[in-house]
Each structure stands twice: as C-alpha cells, then as structure tokens.
Amino acid sequence: MNTKTILEILVKMHQKIEEEKDFLTELDNAIADGDHGINMAKGFAVVESKLSQLQEQSIGAVLKTVGMTLVSAVGGSAGPLYGTAFMKAGMVMADKSIMDMNDFLACMKAAVDGVMMRGRSVQGEKTMLDAMIPALNAMEKANSEDLPAKAVVEAGVKAARNGVEYTKTIPATKGRASYIGERSIGHQDPGATSFTYLLDVVAKAL
Numbered sequence: 106m107n108t109k110t111i112l113e114i115l116v117k118m119h120q121k122i123e124e125e126k127d128f129l130t131e132l133d134n135a136i137a138d139g140d141h142g143i144n145m146a147k148g149f150a151v152v153e154s155k156l157s158q159l160q161e162q163s164i165g166a167v168l169k170t171v172g173m174t175l176v177s178a179v180g181g182s183a184g185p186l187y188g189t190a191f192m193k194a195g196m197v198m199a200d201k202s203i204m205d206m207n208d209f210l211a212c213m214k215a216a217v218d219g220v221m222m223r224g225r226s227v228q229g230e231k232t233m234l235d236a237m238i239p240a241l242n243a244m245e246k247a248n249s250e251d252l253p254a255k256a257v258v259e260a261g262v263k264a265a266r267n268g269v270e271y272t273k274t275i276p277a278t279k280g281r282a283s284y285i286g287e288r289s290i291g292h293q294d295p296g297a298t299s300f301t302y303l304l305d306v307v308a309k310a311l
C-alpha cells in the first residue's frame with residue numbers, strides 16, 4: 106500500500122461509518138449514551154476533509170494527521186482512543202511511503218498498545234479491544250503461515266467478528282457502559298463493532 110491507497114481506504118472508512126452510523130448509535134444507546142455512530146461519523150468527516158492536503162505526504166504523516174484529527178474533532182472516549190491508535194500507527198510508519206504486511210501488523214500492535222495505555226483497559230472489558238486484540242493475533246498467525254495479504258486481513262476480520270459476539274456475553278467494566286454493569290450483558294459493544302467495520306474496509310481494499 107502507498108499513500109494513495111491509504112487515502113482511498115480512509116475515504117471508504119468514512120463511507121462505511123456513515124452507512125452504519127445509525128446502527129452504531131443504536132448499539133451505544135442500548136448500553137450507554139447513544140452517540141458512537143455520531144462521534145465516528147463526525148470524526149471521519151473531518152478526516153476526509155483533510156485528505157486532499159495529504160497526497161504528497163508519507164504514510165506516517167497521514168496516519169498522524171488522522172489520529173490528531175480524531176482526538177480533536179471527536180468528544181467522548183472513542184475519538185481519543187481511535188485517535189491514539191492512528192497516531193501510534195503513524196509513529197511506526199514515520200516517513201515511509203510504502204506499507205507491507207509486516208508494517209501493517211506493527212501498526213496494529215502499536216494501535217492496540219496505545220488504546221490499552223490511553224484507556225487503561227485490557228481484553229475482556231467489553232470494549233474495542235475485544236475485537237482489536239483477537240484480530241491482531243489472528244493476523245499475526247495468518248501472516249506467519251505466509252498467507253496472502255488479503256487472506257491475512259480477512260482472518261483478522263473473522264476474529265474481530267467473533268470478538269464482537271464475545272462482547273455480548275460479558276459486562277462492561279470500562280467506559281460509559283460500565284455504569285450499567287451486568288445489565289450490559291446481551292448487548293454487543295459499539296466500539297468493537299466499529300473497529301470490525303474499519304478492518305473490513307481494509308480487507309476489501311486489498
């Protein structure tokens with residue numbers, strides 16, 4: 106992937122989030138304050154408005170701009186958390202203008218670590234991490250088996266979807282959904298769901 110591919114993927118991420126905006130908001134409404142779709146759509150709209158200025162930039166610079174934009178444009182927790190994820194990925198890529206699968210996995214690892222640090226959260230708390238961590242593990246495994254890039258990311262999407270299903274079985278212990286505790290059981294986590302959509306956009310683009 107080069108900068109152009111990354112910019113195209115970001116546009117498609119915005120489209121996908123727009124399509125799923127109401128559903129994401131509905132999911133958040135069931136266990137928290139019903140703004141996840143709105144937050145994500147707003148953030149990615151501002152991201153898209155900046156992309157035309159980034160065509161000559163390195164992938165690292167693009168990802169850093171995306172991260173800073175999400176942190177500043179989106180209130181609540183998901184904006185700063187996704188923002189941190191993209192900024193950490195940007196630091197991994199630095200001035201590189203080509204991203205291979207090993208780079209992508211290093212970005213994902215940095216993103217997971219960034220969310221864990223900023224969110225003071227771990228796997229099993231009914232958050233985006235319950236999709237991100239299984240996806241990362243599955244992609245590392247698929248990559249070590251020398252599968253082609255698309256199959257690697259598809260394995261990640263599958264694991265992320267299973268992670269979303271898993272979030273239905275546990276109570277939230279982080280974020281606003283933790284206020285309702287055990288009553289959050291039975292509902293899927295909005296952030297885990299939006300992450301799965303974003304990764305699926307990458308898989309489809311490859």
Ligand code: ADP
Pocket residue numbers: 133137138139140141142144145180181182183184186220223224225226231232233234279280281282294295296297
């Ligand atoms: P807010 O919770 O501030 O209303 P959003 O509704 O946009 O923000 O995002 C909620 C999502 O953010 C949750 O579904 C969850 O996946 C994620 N989230 C919340 N807190 C944390 C945390 N501490 N660590 C990781 N993810 C979190």
Ligand code: MG
Pocket residue numbers: 133137138139140141181281
């Ligand atoms: Mg919310």
